[in-house]
Amino acid sequence: MHEYEAPLKPELAEIIKVKSETPSIKTFDVRFVDKKLQKQFAFLPGKFVMVSVFGYGEMPISISSSPFEKEFIQLTVNAVGNISNAMHRLKKGDLIGLRGPFGRGYLLQRFRRKNIVFFSGGCGLASIRSAVLAALAKKDMFGDIFLFHGCKSSKELLFGKEIANWERRNSLNACVSVDIPEKGWKGHTGFVTDLIEKKPLPVENTVVLMCGPPVMVKIAIQKFKDLGFKPEQIYASLERLMHCGVGKCGHCNIGREYVCVHGPVFSGSQIEKMHLEEG
Amino acid sequence: MGYFLKKQNLIPYLAHLNKKYQVFVPAKNHNGATCFEEFSGQELCLKERTLYSVKDLYLPNKEREFFFEKKHGSCKIHETIKHRPRIVFGVRSCDLHALNVLDKLFLEFYGYDPLYKNKRNTSLVIGLSCSEPCETGFCASMGTNKPDFFDLFFWEKKDGYFVEIGSPSWEKLYHKKFFEETEEKKGTPIEDCKLELNTADLEDILEKNFEHGIWNSESKRCLSCSSCTEICPTCHCFTVEDNFLLDDSGTERYREWASCQLQRFTKIHGAILRASRKSRLRQFVMHKLSYFKQQHNVHLCVGCGRCIQVCPVKISLVDIAEKIRGEGNA
Ligand SMILES: Cc1cc2nc3c(=O)[nH]c(=O)nc-3n(C[C@H](O)[C@H](O)[C@H](O)COP(=O)(O)OP(=O)(O)OC[C@H]3O[C@@H](n4cnc5c(N)ncnc54)[C@H](O)[C@@H]3O)c2cc1C
Ligand code: SF4
Ligand code: FES
Numbered sequence: 001m002h003e004y005e006a007p008l009k010p011e012l013a014e015i016i017k018v019k020s021e022t023p024s025i026k027t028f029d030v031r032f033v034d035k036k037l038q039k040q041f042a043f044l045p046g047k048f049v050m051v052s053v054f055g056y057g058e059m060p061i062s063i064s065s066s067p068f069e070k071e072f073i074q075l076t077v078n079a080v081g082n083i084s085n086a087m088h089r090l091k092k093g094d095l096i097g098l099r100g101p102f103g104r105g106y107l108l109q110r111f112r113r114k115n116i117v118f119f120s121g122g123c124g125l126a127s128i129r130s131a132v133l134a135a136l137a138k139k140d141m142f143g144d145i146f147l148f149h150g151c152k153s154s155k156e157l158l159f160g161k162e163i164a165n166w167e168r169r170n171s172l173n174a175c176v177s178v179d180i181p182e183k184g185w186k187g188h189t190g191f192v193t194d195l196i197e198k199k200p201l202p203v204e205n206t207v208v209l210m211c212g213p214p215v216m217v218k219i220a221i222q223k224f225k226d227l228g229f230k231p232e233q234i235y236a237s238l239e240r241l242m243h244c245g246v247g248k249c250g251h252c253n254i255g256r257e258y259v260c261v262h263g264p265v266f267s268g269s270q271i272e273k274m275h276l277e278e279g
Numbered sequence: 280m281g282y283f284l285k286k287q288n289l290i291p292y293l294a295h296l297n298k299k300y301q302v303f304v305p306a307k308n309h310n311g312a313t314c315f316e317e318f319s320g321q322e323l324c325l326k327e328r329t330l331y332s333v334k335d336l337y338l339p340n341k342e343r344e345f346f347f348e349k350k351h352g353s354c355k356i357h358e359t360i361k362h363r364p365r366i367v368f369g370v371r372s373c374d375l376h377a378l379n380v381l382d383k384l385f386l387e388f389y390g391y392d393p394l395y396k397n398k399r400n401t402s403l404v405i406g407l408s409c410s411e412p413c414e415t416g417f418c419a420s421m422g423t424n425k426p427d428f429f430d431l432f433f434w435e436k437k438d439g440y441f442v443e444i445g446s447p448s449w450e451k452l453y454h455k456k457f458f459e460e461t462e463e464k465k466g467t468p469i470e471d472c473k474l475e476l477n478t479a480d481l482e483d484i485l486e487k488n489f490e491h492g493i494w495n496s497e498s499k500r501c502l503s504c505s506s507c508t509e510i511c512p513t514c515h516c517f518t519v520e521d522n523f524l525l526d527d528s529g530t531e532r533y534r535e536w537a538s539c540q541l542q543r544f545t546k547i548h549g550a551i552l553r554a555s556r557k558s559r560l561r562q563f564v565m566h567k568l569s570y571f572k573q574q575h576n577v578h579l580c581v582g583c584g585r586c587i588q589v590c591p592v593k594i595s596l597v598d599i600a601e602k603i604r605g606e607g608n609a
Contacts, residue, residue, distance in 0.1 A: 007389065007390035007391075008344060008392060008393060008394075009345065009393065010345075052521075052532075053521075054347045054349075054521065054529075054530045055347075055521050055522070055523045055530035056521055057519060057520055057521045057532075058519055058521075058532075080548065097347075213548070214550070239547060239548075240545070240547065240552070241544070241545055241546060241547050241552075243517065243518050243519045243534075243537075244517075244519065246388075246389045246390050247384070247388050247389045248384060248385060248388070248389075248392060248515070248517075249516055249517050249518070249519070249534075249537070250515065250516030250517070250537070250539065251516065251518075251537070251544060251545065253539075253562075253566065253570070255486075255565075255570055255573075256570050256573040256574050261388075261389050275489060278552060278553050278555075278558035278561070278562070279553075279554065279555045279557065279558045
């Protein structure tokens with residue numbers, strides 16, 4: 001069930017590359033100092049690691065690289081607060097701590113021969129990207145692949161070049177929307193959830209994999225259901241405060257579930273039964 | 280046949296154990312509140328269960344998890360120190376059951392917690408029977424009145440204790456100077472609790488009444504003081520924090536109790552997921568009497584009644600649950 005026996009102890013990892021993606025988002029390529037650990041590290045897209053920035057604390061971050069990449073792991077971090085800003089100050093060669101991978105990811109292997117709709121908002125594309133990379137690497141296994149992504153402005157578009165590349169190579173059908181367009185923006189404008197009705201999608205034999213802010217997840221699930229998707233065709237990653245990642249600290253508890261171990265990816269039928277908005 | 284320990288032998292017995300072990304006993308702390316304190320020959324508080332539970336010995340209010348040593352640009356992770364083997368004396372039946380629930384979470388569920396395991400696996404537990412029901416307890420309703428999960432259990436008799444054996448480790452606690460053979464029998468658990476809670480299908484009934492009006496009315500009185508979660512023997516939630524060491528030799532990671540009764544418990548991206556008192560009070564009661572049972576098939580509440588005892592406005596999870604059963608959706 002679990003990779004580590006004593007799952008609270010971080011393992012050291014070295015930052016081998018830092019790349020600025022947007023004004024507030026950076027991607028870090030990291031590698032375990034212990035070579036054996038790096039080799040053994042296997043994960044499903046959608047899983048996350050607890051990242052220690054020593055002196056600042058620990059935060060849950062999804063793995064954004066492909067599960068087939070064995071040399072390093074990519075973490076795409078939005079600077080929103082104390083720990084994430086401290087992480088942004090780190091440079092190549094600096095050490096961080098990693099625990100994990102934790103949680104349940106997107107079970108791509110179950111979607112053989114199905115069409116996949118990836119759906120993300122903001123930094124949610126981090127975990128979705130890992131799943132997209134995995135699906136594209138085994139493209140013959142799946143039907144048509146779609147990607148819907150929304151962000152606040154074109155400046156804040158994450159992995160923009162990569163999305164364009166995927167499109168150019170006809171690997172997938174991408175549809176990016178920005179809330180507030182800037183000069184020169186040629187794509188869609190408005191909330192990404194508004195694209196659901198506009199874009200013709202096959203409902204039959206299709207699954208939706210989703211990660212983004214809570215409001216987006218809520219509206220998107222409803223809209224997909226209105227199109228005729230059944231709850232069990234939809235999977236969404238939920239975000240909760242997390243202080244341990246292993247079902248002990250209690251912060252991520254929703255009803256009978258702990259998001260860190262029973263999620264973060266839940267099926268639409270599970271989500272229907274959860275008390276997502278407690279007020 | 281069993282063993283018997285005379286009352287006048289209790290202190291000498293504990294002093295004997297103290298030679299090899301760190302011994303904890305029910306006693307008053309510096310504020311006069313009863314809790315488990317290190318044995319120092321002080322007066323024992325054996326009349327009623329302690330205000331603070333044994334939880335504090337295994338999940339202290341604040342403790343260091345790791346120390347990250349920084350040297351020449353490298354970093355070493357040190358785990359926190361080992362503990363002297365412990366004996367905890369005087370643990371009531373409800374607290375024994377509470378320890379069992381904590382064991383499930385911290386030793387079994389998704390990997391063990393090294394800090395908890397360190398203290399728990401090196402400690403022996405001697406239970407103690409209750410002669411009077413507590414003022415706010417309902418252990419008989421929760422089935423936690425029957426002692427279990429102990430190494431030895433002391434049943435109080437007129438001039439001593441009948442000693443029940445609970446685990447193979449009991450021999451470490453045996454000493455022929457203090458234990459004599461007896462024909463006496465073990466006692467009976469408390470049955471006449473002052474409060475009663477019907478637990479039949481309770482987890483489902485509460486789940487179906489997530490929007491019951493009582494959450495609104497009771498939470499209007501709640502002060503979000505978090506006394507209930509602090510005193511609860513099974514409330515275990517914690518927050519993790521890092522500190523820099525003053526001499527810059529490294530950093531350390533602490534964990535500290537956290538409470539679902541506070542807004543910061545669920546604060547993400549500027550949104551607070553349980554922003555209202557209603558949702559937070561409901562979280563406490565639901566976790567105790569519904570969610571945990573759904574997950575682990577055992578209630579997270581052991582019926583000790585401490586939360587009712589300490590609540591400044593006398594909110595009672597027994598009242599809430601009974602009222603919902605009486606008026607709610609079946
Ligand atoms: C399963 C999971 C995967 C995640 N993956 C990524 C990722 O790939 N990239 C990324 O940039 N972020 C990700 N996050 C969110 C990230 O964990 C938080 O942004 C981070 O913990 C903020 O820490 P901080 O110290 O910088 O912020 P703080 O100073 O703690 O707070 C800053 C703000 O962020 C909020 N916040 C704190 N913790 C969380 C949290 N766990 N979830 C959401 N908001 C939080 C605070 O409430 C506050 O509003 C993920 C969260 C979860 C639960
Ligand atoms: S002790 Fe009472 S007032 Fe305080 S948080 Fe708990 S229920 Fe509310
Ligand atoms: S993050 Fe600690 S219980 Fe889920």
